[in-house]
Amino acid sequence: MAADAAGTVEIRGALARLRRTTGLPVAFGGLVEPGRQRMRISEFSGAAGLALRGLAVTSGNGLGGKAVALARPCAVTDYSLSRQISHEYDAAVAEEGLRSVLAIPVVVRRRVRGVLYGALRTAQPLGDRTLTAAVQAARDVEQALVVGDEARDLLTAARPGAASAGPGPDTGAGAGWEQVREAHTALRALAPRIADPALRAELLEVCGLLTSRPPERSAGQPVVLAPRELDVLACVAAGATNAAAAERLGLRPETVKGYLRSAMRRLGARTRGEAVVAARRAGLLP
Incomplete structure (x- = not known):
């Protein structure tokens, strides 16, 4: 799907920028599957293993699923011990060695289109500077997706016009x-x-x-x-x-x-x- 490919490119770039601006050792994310209440983690920057690759995160489950369900940023200081989230994905998170994690939804026209994660391998609070940078990275993806949507709408409208x-x-x-x-x-x-x-x-x-x-x-x-x-x-x-x-x-x-x-x-x-x-x-x- 062209829209999925474009969104993946934007998320990949946003993750790289997020790590550069914050110094976070790990950033990852993915798109919400069209017509389904789950997102799949497909893009990584700094991930050491394969435990999270391809993981399907259902809305409401875990940190990312909570961000999808609420359509707002969520963060935990120690993922495995947090009482703020459910723990369906603890094994994958632990295998990757992640402790402090944030999840930022990518929201376009009131619909969550993806999630960006940033993480530390130590249990310590993620400061306002890191959260602000992560939110800005998500906003960049949102703007790019809006542009892509507009472009595809124009393509659909323009092709019949070009022919007729x-x-x-x-x-x-x-x-x-x-x-x-x-x-x-x-x-x-x-x-x-x-x-x-x-x-x-x-x-x-x-x-x-x-x-x-x-x-x-x-x-x-x-x-x-x-x-x-x-x-x-x-x-x-x-x-x-x-x-x-x-x-x-x-x-x-x-x-x-x-x-x-x-x-x-x-x-x-x-x-x-x-x-x-x-x-x-x-x-x-x-």
């Missing part, structure tokens, strides 16, 4: 063609934020389908724009100001201006509007 919305004039003909242009702009803005390379490549492939009408014939060489120049121009084509384009693309307004100037120069355009028209004639924008 034929070439239109530069001004665009009908609401259908405008929807294609909006989808193209949104996909290009999302693509750089996608960590999963397969999903990112899929997004850009669909962008290519949305601009698949042939360019108008020209005596000169075909115009080639850098990816970021095209991202900025797509936002401009959708009516965005430089500031709005910067916010959408995660760039500084001055950087957006630079990309726009460069795109205009390559297209031989004197204004933003001319640049958009030239890009459409060149088959670079829908």
Whole structure:
């Protein structure tokens, strides 16, 4: 499943960042299985053995299951002795030598999508700094999953549009063609934020389908724009100001201006509007 693969990539990166920022010797986690009230531990950073690998944690059971059920962070100072949790997974935790453990749920649209764990091999309180870093790592995963969900929704909506919305004039003909242009702009803005390379490549492939009408014939060489120049121009084509384009693309307004100037120069355009028209004639924008 593409969504599962993307989520796994994000969790793996978050675990590595969590260990770097906190110094925790062990971090691990996984995704909640779609349609089921359990998560499976699949990703590790610093784990010494295989006791936890593939372990299915049911909602309400153990520390991670408690985090899934309550949709909030949970922590224990000594896992095997804690009275705050049930103890279905004590053998696996003990084999890994873990004592002090925290579990942070990854919550997207009020649904727990995964859990991040951090652990010590000594029984001592995990401080506020560690908890804050773990919560931030989970928030990073949540944001990435939201972006991935948006991207997949756009892919679903864009593919039929790419097949049915034929070439239109530069001004665009009908609401259908405008929807294609909006989808193209949104996909290009999302693509750089996608960590999963397969999903990112899929997004850009669909962008290519949305601009698949042939360019108008020209005596000169075909115009080639850098990816970021095209991202900025797509936002401009959708009516965005430089500031709005910067916010959408995660760039500084001055950087957006630079990309726009460069795109205009390559297209031989004197204004933003001319640049958009030239890009459409060149088959670079829908």
